[in-house]
Amino acid sequence: MKKSYTVDTTCNDMRIDRWIRNFIGKIPQSLIEKSLRAGKIKLNKKKIRSSHKVKTNDEIDLFDLNFKEKIIQKKIKFEPSKEIIKSNENQIIDNNENFIVLNKSAGISVQGGTKSKKNLVDIFAKSKIFQDTKPYSVHRLDKDTSGVFIIAKKRESAQLLTSLFRLRKVHKTYLAICHGELDKDSGEWNDDLIRYDGDKRIVEKAKTLFNVLDKNSAASLVELKPITGRKHQLRKQLYFAGQPIFGDTKYKLSNSTKGINKNLMLHSYQIRFIINDIKHTYTALLPDYFKKLLKVKRLSFVDLK
Secondary structure, three states, X not given: OEEEEEOOHHHOOEEHHHHHHHHOOOOOHHHHHHHHHOOOEEEOOEOOOOOOEEOOOOEEEEEOOOOOOOOOOOOOOOOOOHHHHHHHHOOEEEEOOOEEEEEEOOOOEOOOOOOOOOEHHHHHHOOHHHOOOOOEEOOOOOOOOEEEEEEEXXXXXXXXXXXXXXXXXXXXXXXXXXXXXXXXXXXXXXXXXXXXXXXXXXXXXXXEEEEEEEEOXXXXXXXXXXXXXXXXXXXXXXXXXXXXXXOOOOOOOHHHOOOOOOOOOEEEEEEEEEEOOEEEEEEOOOOHHHHHHHHHOOOOOOOOO
């Protein structure tokens, strides 16, 4: 059985393996590689490698692919109401010809998964701001983390911003309220973080600069500047330090479950970068629940420069 697809303009210069995951389903990289080698996936009637980049109007043919149904479940698009679109538009900090910057609310994903759920990409795809283009996600922010988030308007802008993040030329500052007191008031964490890709165990180096802004025996307000961008990096590193973030239900100590906060107290406070010699700095105001816990824990905060 053969299925054929034509690459549209939004996917120009995208890797074939990424195209497959975006348009066919969440398929393991090993299975994509195997299918490419066997000629079950061809581009313009030719065998290619997973790193090959597709171009507009390229023809992709899939032959007799027997992926398990649970693996190739396609992402279900979220259909936002006018109210949801408007409420997220109200969170925009900056709106220019290349990208928007918003103060992301906690509890909303950046992209949709295999289940229908609220996410920023599907919401802004229906916004008038993107009526002549489409939203491109250029970096990650956990569902339960609030704060500065960038969405590109053009593929070229997305590629540029993604490169800046990858080359560590985007400087990020987070704020976290964590349990207890850290041993040091400032310093650098260098950890080996472990994650799994299927059955494959992957060890990644993680580096973060930290500075305690205020503290007492019950809690600390910490400024965090990640140098690397590993999954759950800040949450894991504070957990390893023995002071997990308030509201973190995944990385927590056994004695920190009582009276745990509903919200994760991790906020993407500021992002700085340079494009064409122009400095961009964006700061996201603290959410009310974050300020409330600061007051309850008797921690003070003065806006950072």
